[in-house]
Amino acid sequence: MPISPARILEDLSPFYRQKEFPVLLHQCRTWAESRPLEGCRVIDASPVFRNTCAKYAALLAAGADLTVAVSPVMPYNPETVTLLDQYGIPVVNAQQADAPYDVVMDCAGALSHVPSRYGYVELTRSGVERYARYTQPVWMVDAGKIKQIETCLGTGESFFRALEALGMENGQEQALVVIGYGKVGHGIVLHALSRGWNVIVADVEEKPLPASSVSFVRATNGEALSNAVSNAFCAVTATGRRHALSGLIDPADVLSSGVLLANMGVEDEWGPGIPKERILNEGRPLNFILPDPTQMCYIDPPLALHNQGAVEIAAGRARPGLFSPPQEMEEAFLALIRSRGSVPPEMLDHLS
Template identity: 30%
Template sequence: MTKLIQLIQEIKREYSPISLTFLNQQLRRVQRDKPYAGKTILHNLPLTHETLIKLEVLYAGGAEVLVTSPSFMDVQPGLLHQFVQAGGRWFDDVPEGVQIDICLDCAGELIGKVRPSIGCVEITGTGTNKYTAANIDYPVISVDMSKVKALEAMLGTGEAFVRAFSELTGTTLDGQHFLVMGYGKVGQGIAHHLQPHTSNISVVDKKTEHLALAKEKGLDAINAADKSLVEAAAGKAFCIVTATGIESVVSDNYDARAFLNAQFLANMGGEDEFGAGFPAGRVMCGAKPINFFVDSPTLMHYLDPVFYSHNLGVDLLSFSRLAPGVHAFPDFIANELVAQWQRLHQEGAHI
């Protein structure tokens, strides 16, 4: 464990202390109280430098931590080698024959693979939808169902899309027509970060309140039910980016041929939202979220309060008596975290 903590400490030197404000506060608390002693936690998030910093809290709190990574991201071999050599317990798939107390999940990939004795904490909207639809007999806390997730999904993911798209394509965003499929938290963040570069942004959504908000923001808002309008917009787009959280939403609802005229197709969801109607290789990065193909998929100061909340779900499950089913991360905690983060970073007043 000493080597593992040393590795994490080396990684933390890459980040400014202010970008780790919440995780460092959490670290000091668990070092003192050891609230996770005796618990086995299965941690299923993309293995990155940022998530290793998140794991430090679980180790310091006394947990036995088993680590895997969601299928939508290829693990960096060098980082994985460092992690294992330092003593990290890594599994290519869910370990068999091990009693898991709490799952920390991403995109709902642990559903049906493990039955935690205490419960699960899900970090994404995609996973929250899956857990809600599943007949689970244990409690799940959804970080996505709280305002704190907007810091990552709206601000962090939006910034990450613009940065990743520019880096991976080498093209300018200025004046280009972007079609954003989905105007929830992620879609709103993408559009928000595109607006300094182009005013030619169309968004597609099925919710009336999302369409009204898009119009308020000066965007071209298209009802997802109007197939002809959606396909017409797709035929004129320079780039189409999916952010609905729904697998195969494009192929299942529209004529894929209308979308193939776009120069770039990009997915920002945990699932392949374009689907089988698109030839292999046509969607950027194999239809996986494009920000995971650049360094720092999401900047640390956006992840800091969200990772803090994901970890804090372990405490909430351990000391609350929650009924089976999906529960939102508590609003009173989320709202205070967001207010503290906004004061600290002077950003995100619009969320």
Template identity: 50%
Template sequence: MRIRPLFSFAAACRLAYDGGDMIDAATRLADYLHRFYAPDEFPALLHQAESWAIARPLKGLRILDGTPVFRNTLAKYMALLAAGAELYVPPPSVMPGDTAVLAMLAGCGIHVADAVEGGFDMVLDCAGAHAGLNPRYGFAELTRSGVPRFAGCHHPVFLADAGVIKMIETCLGTGESFFRAMEFLGYGDVQGRMLVVFGYGKVGRGLVYYALRQQMDVVVVDSVERSTEVPGGVRFVHAGDLKAVHAVLRHAWCAVTATGVRGALEEVFRGGVPDGLLLANMGVEDEFGGSVPTKRVLSDKKPLNFILEEPTSMCYIETTMALHNAGAVELLRPDCPVGVFAPSAELERELLGIVSLKGRLASDLPLLGW
């Protein structure tokens, strides 16, 4: 059944009398997206598209958006087009993408072009893949893993991952998508099984949260003392105690990495992998290192959720994409600082307020302290 669009995006587009092709393309995208998503799954991006269709804050600006291309990414593009941007998307390189969605972009008024074309006013980057470009106003970076590539950058770099909003995606969204991916691969029967989570940052916390919801036996391994931070019923093992780590792994069903560090588990598995132990990676980097053959890890060491048609469900990623988009407007400020800087608390409160009022995740936000 087709979901009837709510909110007032169509009305906003009618008010944008100078919108032209960009507004038409944004409207077509909104119509397409409502076939798959209810309005409460992407309230922040819908609100952004509505307000920007009138204000047109990015009118005439050439923007390269390196966000991984999947169906829900189209909602991000919708808002940028509504804002008046001339939008360019590079072919997938650093991160995977959906080739079917990529093929749709030209028909949506979006240019698919290699980043070397240059001449961009700003770059909305992911993992610092295009940090070598020279955009007029600067960059908005989606991930913390991309920050090292901007060392010494003489442009402003708005870092979406420095704010609290990114926790919706990296904590709740990544945890949920790990279990969707495992089920997709035929490993959906997880109750009572032991899951060893390496790393207890934002991604690790989300993995533990969803594992406990599915009544798994959970062990956290981290190089930082976390014994007082893990939830009740979760065991903690320090990564430096290799004997204890190996003892846990001998009884585990699956070990999943969420350290964010390339080769973090090199020493752990130098002596081999226990028979029958499933291995999965949820980070961008190869966290297992050379001691574990690529084929021994599910999805050949790539982030496991990227085997899915939608690696992160719309409701978990849309607020992050809206914040990344908002970084483009922030870059236009005359007092925008050079170098990496975080989103303002005011900007994040505005977006979280929309999600709290109109989003289906409203009841989950208190779990993250909001």
């Protein structure tokens, strides 16, 4: 029998202020009364870290019969897994999970093989391919604005927090090369500019940049890209593609330079030409060296939207196949964040 949601929130109180997770707290309070997941068997494969426990508290408050799945696809914190055992929340290996559940709450498609009675909730875009042909409802958290708070603003912030934890955040006089200008790359650039860094963006196509001081290199120009990386303080990949830099950069030039190399994608984006030991955290996402890979204020909204998807699917308010969260729901989340949260409003204004 799991402990009470109140106990979990009490254990989190030394680490997080209430204004850092207003949406999950709102769910805890309102669902404790309405119990929208009463008796519903739910399995959740969100990355297991200390701040994820607030998500579990909301699901328990909603009445869910909760199981947590850990996956080799995503990093997790072993100490938090041990804590869940103490809380009475079952933890299973995602690859071995096979019992039918009422709602499957997935991340990167790790639970796409698990039978579900009502449907699925997928946290990341990397899970889309696994669910492309599903006829059951698949709520795609990553399809709207809310996930950008994590992938753009939160991941950008955690990149610099990880550099600082390694004692390496001292490159403001040199260039930071950000390779890949999607949501993650955009967030890294925004936080770099707020810290006064010199920034070079590399992408396969030129896109609008947030400031005239940001330089651009076309990533298909291997010579220019290799030169930019070799002369930078740090170069970080955020392309979302495995081995994206293979054939684009000259490994000899990069390896003979003093540039710090980092990756913020799930896959190895530098490719086999760059030894793992030459990349910070051996090529794994750099922010996962941190106790909280994404700060609570940035992870709160998408985790809450993931929870909301379970409620909507269990209630039958979902259509077959992949679908995005309703815009009005996302706007309600944003209003709650603006009125009660700690994410800087000017950062929220950058969401597209």
